[in-house]
Amino acid sequence: MSLFGEVIGNGRAVLAKSGSFTLFTLRLLQVTPKALRRWRLIVDQVYNTGALSLVIIMLSGLFVGMVLGLQGYDLLQRFGSTESLGVASGLALLKELGPVVTALLFAGRAGTALTSEIGLMGATDQLSAMEMMAVDPVRRVCAPRFLGGVIAMPLLAGIFSMVGIFGAQLVGVTLMGVDAGQFWSQMRGAVELKDVNQGILKSCVFGFACSAIAVYEGYHALPTAEGVGRATTRTVVSSSVAVLVLDYMLTAVLL
């Protein structure tokens, strides 16, 4: 009986949570046109979420690409088709690894910063003070951060994929001796604009999801040190799961 009650209680909590998240996202979208007018705030957030994540994104992209080059070479040389390394690593980076790994890193690097910043603003009553001054905190604090994330994510994913392809080229061509001409020409022959668009679309969706989750968790964090810490953890967990689930759904639709 108690187990049954717990299941029902948890079910209700999940429903309530997803409901409040949906409402909050709708509210974010509703204030977006007004927030867009104060573009300077958004530029600041693009800097915070995007430009400051650049180093980790480029470093990760380089190493993911290099691993792809190594693994891809090892796999392809069994079939005697190492010159397809360009196609394999290019498509893998553009369609999957670029958007997904960028989104996961984004959740860890920028999402947590957003959550703890907004959560701490709540804990130190800054948000209530804004409300008192008739300033909507969702519009002034949450929306610019959300939009900054949405703008930054596709750019970060593009940089990740580009650096990754150079990483794969570095290992495949320079280290393993795949012919550079074959590497690039096969890639150009097989990769279509559709594949690039698919990656960009994915990273836009991930940017939307990650930023919305981070801002939501920060805004709804309990106003205590512990509450902010928990909210930050929840941001990483929910963003990562959301990204992977959305990735499967998007791939199934777009493929």
Added chain:
Amino acid sequence: MTQTRATEIGTGLFALLGFAALFFLVTQITNRSIAWNEQSYRLTARFDNVGGLKVGAPVSMGGVTIGRVEAIDFDSADYKAVARLKIQQRFAKIPNDSDVAIFTAGLLGGQYVGITPGGSETYFRDGDQIELTQSAVVLENLISKFLFDKAGQEGAKKSEGVAK
């Protein structure tokens, strides 16, 4: 003031790098050279079997890619596959008795449409249909044909032996 300057410069650099990366991916990694060329015309070809031909596959003449397969449709009136080919305008001088066939690039490569030029003095125009077509070679058919031939020969040998 200096703080906002630094932020703006950082954001600008980031945005520039991001768009440069996207531009690089679109132009250097994909084969956009043909799709950007707006000057093109269309030809249709009817095949008994297009095999594994895909939309977007290259159309080549003498090994040079001159266009793409734009659409593949099925005509239920005469049970033929209709491929619409989009050819670049600068390759407009294709004799109208040229024949078209579906080839496979390498043993495992994708299929493409190859045009072998004829000797006519008049050229195809936009919307024309290529009459001389040769279907894709379906590997399974070849194998089964080969096996049937082999079995037939062996059967003939056996019956010869019985007759003796």
